[in-house]
Amino acid sequence: MNAAVAAIKPRKPSGLALVPTMGALHEGHAALMRTARESNAAVVVSIYVNPTQFGPNEDFAKYPRPLEADCRICEREGVAVVFAPTDNEMYPGSQPRLRGRGQLAASTWVEELQVAKRLEGERRPSHFHGVCTVVAKLFNIIQPDRAYFGQKDYQQLKVIQRMVRDLCYPIEIVSVPTVREADGLAMSSRNRYLSPDERAQALVLWKALNCARDLFAKGERDPQRLQTAMAQVIATAPAARLDYAEIADGETLEQRQKVKRGDVALIAAFVGATRLIDNLIL
Amino acid sequence: MNAAVAAIKPRKPSGLALVPTMGALHEGHAALMRTARESNAAVVVSIYVNPTQFGPNEDFAKYPRPLEADCRICEREGVAVVFAPTDNEMYPGSQPRLRGRGQLAASTWVEELQVAKRLEGERRPSHFHGVCTVVAKLFNIIQPDRAYFGQKDYQQLKVIQRMVRDLCYPIEIVSVPTVREADGLAMSSRNRYLSPDERAQALVLWKALNCARDLFAKGERDPQRLQTAMAQVIATAPAARLDYAEIADGETLEQRQKVKRGDVALIAAFVGATRLIDNLIL
Numbered sequence: 395m396n397a398a399v400a401a402i403k404p405r406k407p408s409g410l411a412l413v414p415t416m417g418a419l420h421e422g423h424a425a426l427m428r429t430a431r432e433s434n435a436a437v438v439v440s441i442y443v444n445p446t447q448f449g450p451n452e453d454f455a456k457y458p459r460p461l462e463a464d465c466r467i468c469e470r471e472g473v474a475v476v477f478a479p480t481d482n483e484m485y486p487g488s489q490p491r492l493r494g495r496g497q498l499a500a501s502t503w504v505e506e507l508q509v510a511k512r513l514e515g516e517r518r519p520s521h522f523h524g525v526c527t528v529v530a531k532l533f534n535i536i537q538p539d540r541a542y543f544g545q546k547d548y549q550q551l552k553v554i555q556r557m558v559r560d561l562c563y564p565i566e567i568v569s570v571p572t573v574r575e576a577d578g579l580a581m582s583s584r585n586r587y588l589s590p591d592e593r594a595q596a597l598v599l600w601k602a603l604n605c606a607r608d609l610f611a612k613g614e615r616d617p618q619r620l621q622t623a624m625a626q627v628i629a630t631a632p633a634a635r636l637d638y639a640e641i642a643d644g645e646t647l648e649q650r651q652k653v654k655r656g657d658v659a660l661i662a663a664f665v666g667a668t669r670l671i672d673n674l675i676l
Numbered sequence: 677m678n679a680a681v682a683a684i685k686p687r688k689p690s691g692l693a694l695v696p697t698m699g700a701l702h703e704g705h706a707a708l709m710r711t712a713r714e715s716n717a718a719v720v721v722s723i724y725v726n727p728t729q730f731g732p733n734e735d736f737a738k739y740p741r742p743l744e745a746d747c748r749i750c751e752r753e754g755v756a757v758v759f760a761p762t763d764n765e766m767y768p769g770s771q772p773r774l775r776g777r778g779q780l781a782a783s784t785w786v787e788e789l790q791v792a793k794r795l796e797g798e799r800r801p802s803h804f805h806g807v808c809t810v811v812a813k814l815f816n817i818i819q820p821d822r823a824y825f826g827q828k829d830y831q832q833l834k835v836i837q838r839m840v841r842d843l844c845y846p847i848e849i850v851s852v853p854t855v856r857e858a859d860g861l862a863m864s865s866r867n868r869y870l871s872p873d874e875r876a877q878a879l880v881l882w883k884a885l886n887c888a889r890d891l892f893a894k895g896e897r898d899p900q901r902l903q904t905a906m907a908q909v910i911a912t913a914p915a916a917r918l919d920y921a922e923i924a925d926g927e928t929l930e931q932r933q934k935v936k937r938g939d940v941a942l943i944a945a946f947v948g949a950t951r952l953i954d955n956l957i958l
Contacts, residue, residue: 484844485842486841486842486844487841501788501789501790501791501838501842502786502787502788502789502808502838502839502842502843503786503787503789504784504785504786504812504843505784505785505787506783506784507783507784507785508783509783526784527843530786530812530843531843531844534843534844534845534846535844535846537819537846556783556784557784559768559769560767560768560783560784560813561784561786561809561812561813561816562766562768562813562816562817563816564816564817564819
């Protein structure tokens with residue numbers, strides 16, 4: 395083929411994509427699949443509610459598992475393979491749900507100790523151990539060229555990027571922007587836990603992030619003032635209880651003395667009994 | 677090709693083999709390479725003295741690094757590729773030699789918590805974290821179909837087998853029997869630390885293991901008595917100091933109440949300043 399023909403013929407995407415999910419798929423997941431399809435010959439979606447990334451008092455048992463509806467979404471999005479393993483396939487010879495982290499029969503763990511340290515890692519102590527371990531397993535099983543993660547779980551994205559670099563995985567981690575409802579609420583499988591009133595009040599997370607962005611745009615560079623402003627917005631919703639509102643380095647997730655472009659504002663708050671997270675890059 | 681022809685034509689081996697080493701290659705490594713060549717289209721030997729598997733008072737600095745001689749051995753054994761990475765290739769952005777385990781800039785670790793718990797894992801607390809982490813990296817970089825480990829480092833072999841199963845690596849771990857000097861001493865890169873007198877006395881490890889085997893053959897099933905007998909053999913060498921002599925389950929390395937065929941006798945002892953290990957399956 396000569397250069398002129400090569401130039402006008404659209405390049406056929408090559409490679410295998412993995413979109414790791416816990417199911418309960420929504421438009422945010424669909425955006426991951428669509429982005430993956432654009433740059434890959436085939437897309438694998440994994441659906442697995444990973445027990446080891448849930449804390450003992452978290453929502454593992456009630457986490458929604460609408461597998462058939464999920465498969466229809468995958469089919470609609472042109473996904474080649476849905477990989478929905480059993481616990482025994484992911485944790486051979488073990489019962490990860492029933493035991494603490496140290497006593498699992500399947501006893502190999504992957505842990506990232508730096509990016510995972512603060513924020514979600516501090517509030518959910520074994521969460522990222524579970525995430526890194528299950529993602530490493532999925533990488534080893536599927537062996538994708540690229541894997542797609544939503545920016546909604548910002549710290550998870552950065553932990554996985556660090557893990558991939560540290561462990562020399564030949565996999566490109568692609569970040570896909572958060573998909574939001576019409577009013578701005580970040581799409582999340584956990585939104586379906588919210589009552590109509592809680593759903594309305596949940597918008598304070600997005601409002602608080604926008605408040606931080608506006609202050610940053612007006613020149614505010616003191617992280618403490620931005621964090622206080624975000625907390626004040628959260629306090630306007632009676633059903634909401636702030637877990638954290640912080641400004642962090644966009645790569646390391648470390649605390650900031652002075653806020654810079656590319657830093658990220660991160661929020662976690664309970665709305666009723668439901669814990670929601672969101673973030674915005676400044 | 678019809679069935680008759682297929683039956684008489686020797687099957688060409690396919691697949692890629694990895695032989696992970698720390699260099700200072702000896703006949704034990706050569707046996708790994710030869711075994712790997714028999715069943716694979718190509719063999720990669722990695723040579724990397726992995727800093728994170730050495731404890732602070734161990735022999736990392738003085739560990740022999742005869743890279744040119746090692747390459748000649750690899751060439752002689754028909755190895756396709758020698759992979760001798762730098763620290764920065766294996767631990768990007770980090771200085772693993774200079775810092776403790778928790779403070780590494782490259783902050784992702786792979787740990788196996790069950791098979792690695794006792795014996796070497798107890799005496800060398802971060803050893804297997806370092807081993808698992810570096811082997812996972814090598815697997816991700818080389819992506820072999822099979823990887824070859826010597827039975828001389830028995831617990832390491834079993835830790836890696838468990839790690840591979842737990843993390844769903846599509847890699848076959850092949851165990852190769854220990855190669856011994858004419859008198860029975862297990863080949864080890866650390867043997868070159870021994871003075872001629874220590875070299876002669878080092879044979880007590882093999883003698884102690886044979887003593888356990890003989891007693892087992894005569895019907896002894898009490899692990900304590902076998903362990904005491906091994907310790908008594910070690911005590912006959914004035915330069916030797918026992919670290920441990922134990923009978924363990926051949927897969928889990930757990931302690932035994934009653935010894936069974938397939939259990940393993942494991943010994944670690946200092947001979948002069950040099951720590952040696954050896955083992956024998958009963």
